[in-house]
Amino acid sequence: MTTSESSFEKVRRKMVHARVEFMSQLARFSTAELMQRFSSEDWSPLQLAHHLYITDGLVLEQFQRVQNEDNPSLPDTSQVAPELTRASETPASLDSVLAGMAARREELFEYLSNLPPDAWQRPFHHAAWGAMKFYQMVNVLPQHDQQHAQQLANIKARMQEHNV
Secondary structure, three states, X not given: OOOOOOHHHHHHHHHHHHHHHHHHXXXXXXXXXXXXXXXXXXXXXXXXXXXXHHHHHHHHHHHHHHHHOOOOEEOOHHHHHHHHHHHOOOOOOHHHHHXXXXXXXXXXXXXXXXXXXHHHHOEEEXXXXXXXXXXXXXXXXXXXXXXXXXXXXXXXXXXXXXOO
């Protein structure tokens, strides 16, 4: 008898892999480099990590709305999360950001692990993407981490290119 993997286990594996990829890129920066920015428009590596922390909190709220409301209309987090990141104070240390990131991700895992199978099919409307199902929104999280892992790799390459 074969046991099918739950929706949570499938996405958890993707989320862990993507977060490890991000953390691996983040570990390439020295303490001084974590705070460096190329311009006032750019984010430092520390700010990118803080952005993931903020995004995880925002996404958890959206997950809860999809599960608690009938076909809710959700804002485009790709617009909201950067605004919240810019409006927040830059974290005091990498340790505080990492602790927050770990705690938020655990909250997400706890929430997702307790959902019944039919909850993954709940519909909602996304401001940018239109009609979607819950599982599709959950699968955006690993992509978001990977996008920012690549951004960290690009920042590091740029620093090395400019001997910063």
